[in-house]
Amino acid sequence: MSYKNLAVQKKIAVVFSAIGxxxxxxxxxxxxxxxxxxxxVINFTDSTVPSVLxxxxxxxxxxxxxxxxxxxxxxxxxxxPNLLALLSKQEAQIxxxxxxxxxxxxxADExxxxxxxxxxxxxxLTQLKEFNGLVANKKAKLAQQELVDSFSQFEEVGxxxxxxxxxxxxxVSNNRKSIMGSVNNVTLATKVSFSALIAFMIFITFFLARQICRPLNLVVEQSKAIAAGDLTFELRRSEIGNDELGALADTNIEMQHQLRxxxxxxxxxxxxxSAAVEEMSAISEQSSRGMQQQQSDITMVAAAMEEMKATVAEVANNTETASTSALEASEEAKQGNQDVQSNIEQIQIVSRDIEQAGELVEELERESNNISV
Structure with missing residues (x-):
């Protein structure tokens, strides 16, 4: 798995692990x-200095x-005797x-x-091996001569x-140089290491910022485009890994698609x-025209019914006149009276029917007016 596809917390952990x-x-x-x-230092303090001392x-x-x-x-x-004992002790100590x-x-040189x-x-010591005996035997001159003769040898010892x-x-000088060299190496290594560490941390900072801030800026740019109403914005998904920011980018892309x-x-x-409204408007207009036509027809029917009612009334009047005449001539036209009576009853029935039809026409006219409103 590439670093780009790691989770953000793992990216940070990797960076700090590298620094660690x-x-x-x-x-x-x-x-x-x-x-x-x-x-x-230990060699200097425990070996070189004690050797010099x-x-x-x-x-x-x-x-x-x-x-x-x-x-x-x-x-x-x-x-x-005490001095000779001291000389023997000093010789043994040396x-x-x-x-x-x-x-x-x-x-080897040392x-x-x-x-x-x-x-x-x-x-x-070999040259003065007789010295103690000469001194003990009170031969001071011989002992002194041995001391004088041993001077050159003692100079050689010196x-x-x-x-x-x-x-x-x-x-001591070599140890000092070695110690100073080691100290200089430590100092130089410390300076170089700290400089390299600072440079590495700066590089890691920019690298981590690019790995996190760059994808985040791309997602923010897409979100701003969506907020501005631009649903045609194309996010450069290949520049974002498959981490949390990648999941956020995928969510934004899906949101943009669903909004579209x-x-x-x-x-x-x-x-x-809009089409349905236009169609409804046409239907309403057509219905209005139909209602107007229906209202006109009903008005015509009402007028015809009024005319028929007048005609029926006239017929009734004529029939009543005929009935009066018939009564006067009842004796002559009994059979005709019965027929007239029957006609009157029929006419009355027709008159009631006509009145009911007129009421129906008036009711239809009112309903037609309501529909038109």
Whole structure:
């Protein structure tokens, strides 16, 4: 799955995970460099500096040993045993210090310089091996002569010790350079790492903004177009991943499609309604014309009925006249009277029917007027 299609929370998690990995890598590198510095410092404090101090202490003990030898020439007899015991103790201490230093020798050059010191010191002791006995036997002149004769050898010891001290000072200088180099490496690495981390974070910021803000702006642009009534806007869906923003874009596209369908259906319904209204208007107009024609016909029928009623009334009058005449001539026309009577009854029936028809016509006329209204 590509990064574009990841969920927004996963995109953010990936970005911060990448930053975390970079910081872990930087911390690991920095820890290694600090371990180197620590190792160099420990070597400097636990080896180099003690070696320098040890050389100086041994050299001091050697000088103290020789001074005590000269002092032995001037000591009273009662104090000589203590001084000779001190000389023996100093000799043993110097040898112990030399043995301890030898155990710390690491390089071949340092061992060569140390062996020169050890050999020179042994030659010095060999040259003065009779000194304590001469002093104990009160042969001060012979003892003094041995001291004088051993001066050049003691100078050799001093020269060898100076060489050993210089070798240790070289170690100090090398350790200092190594420590400063490690510190400079840490400083440089810190600067480079922080610069790279800042650049990486800036890049990640723009990258994440493009991955989130760009699709969101496209969706907002589509929403604005829909709000403005433009349902023909085409969203560039290929530029948006299949994440939450993609789902939002799909929802907007579907909403736009449904709105387009709804508006098309509304337009179609309005068109159909307009046609129906026009058709209804035509039908109403036709019905109005039919009603007017019907009202005209009913008026004509009413007029005809009125005329018929008048005719019937005239016939009734004529019949009544005939009846009067018939009564006068009843004797002569009994049979005719019966016939007239029968005609009168028929005419009355017809007259009632005509009156009912007139009432019906009037009612139809009222209803016709109501319909027209």
């Amino acid at each position: 990995l970079v910081m872990i890598a930087f911390a690991f590198f920095l820890l290694q460099e600090l371990n180197k510095v620590e190792s160099e 040890s050389v100086e202490d041994v050299y001091f003990e050697m000088n103290a040993y020789r001074r005590n030898q000269y002092a032995a020439l001037t000591y009273q007899e009662k104090d000589l 040898q112990s210090d030399l043995d301890a230093y030898e155990a710390t020798v690491a390089s 061992r060569r310089v140390f062996e020169r010191v050890a050999n020179s010191w042994q030659k010095y 020269t060898a010790m100076d060489g050993l001290l210089q070798a240790n000072l070289v170690f 369908i709804l508006i098309e259906d509304t337009i179609s319904a309005v068109t159909q309604l």
